[in-house]
Amino acid sequence: MPPLPSPRLALLAGAIAATTTLAACGTSAATASNPAASSSTSTMPMPTTTSTPLAAPVAADHVAVQGFAFGPAAITVKPGTTVTWTQQDEDQHTVTANDGSFTSAALVTGATYTHTFTAPGTYAYHCSIHPFMHGTVVVTNG
């Protein structure tokens, strides 16, 4: 045994586990009869949707990266507009086009990233480090 003063956690993973029995104890709100005890995908209070629908696009050329979200999440700009993203979280984020056409590096707190949109179209982007963060830039026809 290693000289470890700290508690250990152990899992014996068997070859076959066609049936299992969950026996929960303790006094928390979660019990064996609570879905929290049997399904990790519904353990916690959470919004019912798995991804936040993008709000209607608004005309803007600045986007805040804050609280693990882009805000506004969807913007419209005219061709030739330079959009600026300002990163305000402690953790780092990127601004990465889904089609790979543009990407920032990892942005530290206070850093900005700019990209100029010339061609009309809809540009979906995300954070490559936290890819559940989504945004859209709609470039109008002028």
Add this chain to the structure above:
Amino acid sequence: MAERVDVMAHLDEAQRALVDREVGRRGFLKCATWVGAGTIWTVSGGLVAACGTALTGQGAGGATSAPTGLYFVQISDSHIGFQGAANPDVLGSFTKAIAQVNALPQRPAFVVHTGDLTHTSTPEQFNTVKELLATLKTPQVTVLPGEHDTVMGPKPYLDVFGAGTQGDGWSSFDLGGIHFLSLNNVVDITNLGHLGTAQLEFIQKDVANLKPDTPIVVFAHIPLWTIYERWGWGTDDAAQALSYLKRFASVTVLNGHIHQIMSKVEGNVTFSTTTTTAYPLPAPGTAPAPAPVTLPAGKLHDVLGIREVRYRGAGRGLRLTDDHIA
């Protein structure tokens, strides 16, 4: 539903209370012992020791481990380069983790790092990790990338760790009677983890000629089971990969990414995530976002860890033992 999932975060009572206060969590699964056919998962020490006593003789500490059988170590999510209050010294924590591996009474056949070696994929960070991994006392180090290692694409990662792998860094090998797959499910992801067509074909061909009683162990950074889709904690084409493994008697999937220990058994597959050597993340859904959690002074290393894995022999699967960093 009981056969599908078991959830247990690694936080102790004080830490959970803190998380409760900070993020308004309610109904945390406080204590559970989970028993299945051939599967025992119990937790000893801290909060849950009292209710795990019936099983601690079998499950805790590894005292009953047979000294034979393949033995390896999993470490994960070292996030070298991270700077933040949640851990001002990730380099020191990772160094401690490596020292702890090197102090284990048995030398592991290999050590696997299941991704997020770095925080932002810089060459300096990769080189630091490489130098530290080289100090591990083990014949083999297996590495796979996390999304923090491919911030602007996989090239900087592959430049340092791509040797001997295929595609964007996947590989397979056989050791001690077990077939191992080391996967990359973090490239070009736009929501959940993703393996992609080329890697799925690799998996299919890789296992095609194996006997069904060959134990399979799969490494990937992002869990191959959906833990919390809203935070991207799942892999969108995992079902396709797992379909190629259905004919095998024993499949164990070991992941990182979520910085906490969670496990699930589904049919022939045991899934388990391990913790991090860097900083904790909130339990799923307990915070607005999966941002690093800052614990009270002195508590951090209680939630950081390394994982020992021992193959218990044909038909008996693997024993996973998660040790907190001392």
